[in-house]
Amino acid sequence: MNPEKWSFIFISGEEGSITKEVISDSSYVLLSSRNIGDRLAIAQICCRDDLKQRLAKLGFTIGSKIEIVSRTARGSVIVQTQNQKVGLGALLANNILATNQRNYS
Numbered sequence: 001m002n003p004e005k006w007s008f009i010f011i012s013g014e015e016g017s018i019t020k021e022v023i024s025d026s027s028y029v030l031l032s033s034r035n036i037g038d039r040l041a042i043a044q045i046c047c048r049d050d051l052k053q054r055l056a057k058l059g060f061t062i063g064s065k066i067e068i069v070s071r072t073a074r075g076s077v078i079v080q081t082q083n084q085k086v087g088l089g090a091l092l093a094n095n096i097l098a099t100n101q102r103n104y105s
Contacts, residue, residue: 027100031068032075032093038068040098047095058086065101 028043042064045052055061059082070078075090088096 028097029099030094031077031079031088031096031098032071032090034068034071034077034098036068036071039101040066040068041101042066042096043099044097045095047092051092058082058084060086066098
């Protein structure tokens, strides 16, 4: 595959289990609430193990650096990671926590 070209994959998911305690930590944000152009690091992924494995194969793991390239009003997002674009359905994006890259160590 030519590294100048982008692939695109869309993944949908189900409701996860991010706790209110984690969400209340102001350094974390729901991926579904971020804006186009935001550069983030993945902090937590709450979904079934098979979805986590599929995301991991795409390089979408804890600590992964991503950028929001598109989003819908309902929370679906397209993120850029490792020379590919990954579309995440609103339910899945609403169960992924991220932090600004500068805050992630």
